[in-house]
Amino acid sequence: MTQHAYGSSRSDPLDPLAPLEDTSDASTAALSDRARPLPRISIQAFCETPALAEVLQDASEDRRLSKTHLTIQMGGAAAAVAHYQESPTPNLIILESQRSHAALIAELDELAQSCDPGTKVVIVGQTNDVMLYRDLIRRGVSEYLVMPITPFELMECLSGLYNNPATDPVGQVFAFMGAKGGVGSSTICHNVAWTLSEILETDIVIGDMDLAFGTAGLDFNQDPVQGIGDALQNPDRLDEVLLDRLLTTCSKHLSIFAAPVVLDRDYDLTPDDCQTVVDVVRQNVPFVAVDLPHIWTPWTRQLLLQADEIVITAVPDLANLRNAKNIIDHMKQARKNDAAPRLVLNMANMQKRPEITVKEFESALGIETLAVIDFDCENFGQAANNGQMVEEYSAKAKAVQSFRDIAMTLAHRKEIKAEKKSPLAPLLEKLKLMR
Template sequence: MITYQQQPPGSPETLVAGDGDDYIAPAPRVSVQAFCETAETAAAVQAAAGDRRMIKAHVRVQMGGMAAATEAYRNSPTPNVIMLETESRGDAILASLDELAEVCDAATRVIVIGHYNDITLYRELVRRGISEYLIGPVNPIDVVRAVSTLFHAPSAKPVGRIVAVVGAKGGVGASTIAHNVAWAVARDLKLDAVITDLDLAFGTASLDYNQDPPQGIADAVFSPERVDTAYIDRLLSKCTDHLSLLAAPATIDRVYDFTPESFDPVIDALRATVPCVVLDVPHLWSAWTKRVLVGADDILVVATPDLASLRNAKNIIDMLKGARPNDRRPLYCLNQVGVPKRPEIKPPDFAKALEDEPVAIIPFEPQLFGTAANNGQMIAEVASTHRIAESFRHLAQLLTGRSESKKARPSRLPPLIGKLFAR
């Protein structure tokens, strides 16, 4: 039996990146220096520096407020962004800003954190070129949003959404689930999607989709200077009208060692043009896999009902919750449930240990999955009405924050009217 959890509408868990005003774009590679007057604000800025959206920014927090900033920049260049906290009022703030302007580069953007809600002051700050005025106390997410807004038009909705799927251990079927979820996103939600195979040595996406593309993700990763949206578009292999594949070479003629930032250009280019990008993340732990997971908009951890999966899933989810305090917690599903004669950890026990319910429980169906794999097809192609296919559709909806339009209930009036006119 397949079961899944539906998040209640309007709950905090349903607020996901990409849903209108809740989306905060990642900050670019900029330097940010904050001069605070209170320990609370300094802590908030420091916490914001650890947010996944600020991973490319270089943030430095100091105390002393506006006076310390003015003194610091007399003999040193100013950064891209300066954040200034002040407990002063109107004219005192403007006087301090005038002193800072004498030593501040014209291109530097300034965010002021004040403690008084004064519309007259706000208008004067805007007239003098201040980029943003925040009223304290501020939260880390307020700081992240303020920095992000400086470099991204607030009215421009994001194009892409990054969904990462990773296995709690090897052999749990994470790649199969990633491929089927991407298929459901494209076919059932009618959303343009790209499935990206990050397992360059042993990836199976090209086999599962019955594709043999001459180029793929390796071409982009090993030539980062060439990566842009047009180049990535040329590397994509078309699977369906709405689904494309960025395939792995699946060869071992070279060693695939990557720096933490190796996949950043590829993911950024995909995010800029594709509404949904599903990352098939291999089961290995390195700097680049951690960076990919932390930077994703949503994460699905795939586990089987055994002790090793339970331990690993808990470790992965706990780590990601700590690294992404302002995001929805990673989701997880149980796969290959009900293997004959295999002792298993029951889903309620699994949920108790992880302090969260699985979003899907997928039964062990070797005939169905084996047929699909050998034919290079998805589950929905082999058995479109099967409950497992419905489970993948549910996961697609949950991970993209979208839902299918409800089908209208058939009315009894048309047949009745037809019978009347037939007389």
């Protein structure tokens, strides 16, 4: 059999075609998690229908493909053959074909003459044909997709080609930001991260990006010498060994990347530097909570856009409503294939303070509130002064359950609650047996 230049990612070339998964609301979150970010690769697509071109355009605007360079052309396999007779092939070719089985195989054989070794090829067709699929895989085609497909399904396919399924998945990033300064976004971030580490017993890192005034060290009663400022000065040097030295351990599963909190040093942060640091951390732990200051810069916008989940904390007043709407609308537009940002209303139901109702907030923003945390100066204030989380200080505090709900929602998990048994349960069981 002739050896072609296409690079195949299939370990078993005889796997039958499976129907594409639906992307209902119940499965969208799981499908989104499986579509991991792609590395810096060049992708060229040759379409025959506007439908696929539109899917590719939508996918190209997604955060998971932000590092790739994607070009879209019309003309299908014939255009690809003509193009690569004079041009080098990219890392990945996406080819749409409505031709018959024999005609498509002939075009691929011709294309193979111009393909560089290592180039991956994904074919998009109209026929759910097992025999065609097997012939394509034998010729080194990496994947065969059947129209119609969604941007999610396309991104999952491409992610599978460049991410080793045998390795641990890339950690999820949760970005926390306040709609206004002083609304308690950092407190929400720290308590949710601590709660997640305690419930799931899994590692999580808090990255304190408020370099001048960050409170992660204070909230966890730590005074680290090194932290995230050192990593941001030389992001290219950050690796697993250096990361371990710069992190401060707060509990068995929680570490903080503390801010330097000094005013005699300037940090000229760039989006790429910040993203590099976050990417290194997420390669080493399952969850990363990024605590963003209430400023709007290219790097804060980039970290929001690249996060798996966004949590906006607001106080129920007019300024918070306006700012939250601006941020959420912007994120919805820029992150079309992701869930909308989550909204947490903090310090609600304060006595004698006029407030905008939860219903009015939700109506104006077009999203449901993830949690409403009542004003509780005693528990929150004493916990902060002690360098503790709210649940550590008072497990009966009303906000504890809200933090648990937020944590489980972000992690796409359900908390398994122990069933409370009556003190009389043993006696009642004995009475049942005696009947």
